[in-house]
Amino acid sequence: xxxxxxxxKNLIExxxxxxxxxxxxxxxxxxxxxxxxxxxxxxxxDSKKLSEKKRNALREFIExxxxxxxxxxxxxxxxxxxxxxNASILGMQKAVLGLDVRPEYxxxxxxxxxxxxxxxxxxxxxxxxxYKAIAAASILAKTYRDExxxxxxxxxxxxxxxxxxxxxxxxxxTAIAIHGATEHHRMSxxxxxxxx
Numbered sequence: 001x002x003x004x005x006x007x008x009k010n011l012i013e014x015x016x017x018x019x020x021x022x023x024x025x026x027x028x029x030x031x032x033x034x035x036x037x038x039x040x041x042x043x044x045x046d047s048k049k050l051s052e053k054k055r056n057a058l059r060e061f062i063e064x065x066x067x068x069x070x071x072x073x074x075x076x077x078x079x080x081x082x083x084x085x086n087a088s089i090l091g092m093q094k095a096v097l098g099l100d101v102r103p104e105y106x107x108x109x110x111x112x113x114x115x116x117x118x119x120x121x122x123x124x125x126x127x128x129x130x131y132k133a134i135a136a137a138s139i140l141a142k143t144y145r146d147e148x149x150x151x152x153x154x155x156x157x158x159x160x161x162x163x164x165x166x167x168x169x170x171x172x173x174t175a176i177a178i179h180g181a182t183e184h185h186r187m188s189x190x191x192x193x194x195x196x
Contacts (some may be wrong), residue, residue, distance in 0.1 A: 003044055003129070003130060003132045004044055004131050005035070005037055005038065005039060005131075005132055005136055006037050006131070006147050007131065009037070009105060009124070011103075011104040012034060012067075012102070012103050012104045013034065013104070013105045013107055014032045014033065014034050014103035014107070014133065014137075015033050015034075015107070015109075015127070015132070015133025015134035015136060015186050016030065016032045016092040016095060016096060016107065016108045016109065016113075016137050017092075017109040017127075017134055017137040017138035017141055018030040018045075018088045018091055018092060018109075018140035018141050019047070019086055019138070019142040019145045022167060022178070023119075023141070023165065023166035023167050024122065024163065024166055024167070024173075024185060025149075025159065025166035025170040025172075025184045025186065026076070026149050026161070026165070026166040026184055027073035027074055027076060027079075027145070027146070027148070027184065028073070028079060028084065028145075028149075029073050029074075029091065029141045029142075029144050029145040029148070030073075030088060030092040030137075030141055031068045031069065031070065031072070031095055031136075031137040031138070031140035031141040031163070032069070032070050032095035032096045032098070032099055032106075032136045032137055033062060033066050033136040033137045033140060034066060034067040034068045034069070034099060034101055034103055034127075034133065034135055035062075035065065035066055035132055035136060036040075036067060036069065036091070039065060039132060041058075041132055041136075044062075044132045044135045044136060044139075045128075045129065046126070046128040046129040046135055046138055047138040047141075047142040047143075048128075048138075049129070049142060050178070051063065052146070053141050053172055055139050056143055058136075059139055059140060059143045060140050061137045062139060062140060066136065067101055068099040068100045068101040069099070069136075069140060070095045070098035070135075071140050071144045072091045072092075072094040072095045072098065072164060073091070073094065073145075073148070074087040074090055074091045074094075074189075075119075076187075077112065077183055078090075078188045079188065080186055080187050080188050082188075083089050083188070084085070084186075085112060087189055089112065089113055089114050092108065092113065093116045094159030095116065095118065095137075097116065097117070102121075103119060103121055104119065104146045105119065105121070105122070106119055106120070106121035106122070107121075107122055107127060107131050107133055107134050108122065108123045108124065108127065109124065109126070109127040109134045109138060110123055110124075110125065110127070111123050111125055127185075145165070146165055149161045149165045149166055152184060152195075156182050156184070157181060158175050158178075158179045159172055159175045159176070159179070159182070160172065160175065166184075173191070173193070174194055176191050179190055
């Protein structure tokens with residue numbers, strides 16, 4: 001099934017998504033994208049369904065073709081302060097308000113968002129598999145975040161972030177148990193399982 005180009009034909013729509021909500025380390029990244037209504041992009045899909053190579057090629061395509069796009073990161077410290085849900089929403093709001101073109105409608109992946117100034121929004125569960133603008137936002141958020149975690153890996157190679165990107169894999173948790181947490185870890189998250 002190909003994704004829809006838009007929901008409202010006569011409104012400037014921005015798609016929004018985030019990446020890295022479930023990670024133990026690193027920021028959460030959020031993106032907002034406004035695509036042309038007539039864009040031809042049959043390959044656009046939920047970033048989780050695409051290979052890394054495909055995501056990176058599509059990132060270049062999106063950045064070239066988009067009317068406007070913005071990517072924002074919210075730090076682990078801020079996540080610990082306001083919680084991951086609020087941090088994700090804040091990131092998406094900042095991305096929307098940072099666009100060079102002001103949208104008239106926001107399509108948000110998921111089921112939670114907050115009013116952003118006076119721009120109406122709609123939450124769409126699994127929206128990154130339904131609308132191209134949300135899929136484009138999911139690809140930008142994911143590729144920017146992966147790139148960031150690969151850079152952090154060079155500073156902290158013990159945690160293998162170039163591979164696990166901060167997600168709670170067994171080797172990542174083993175590294176936390178051995179080396180302790182870094183300033184990039186989210187201290188409000190359960191970094192280690194309860195000992196039996």
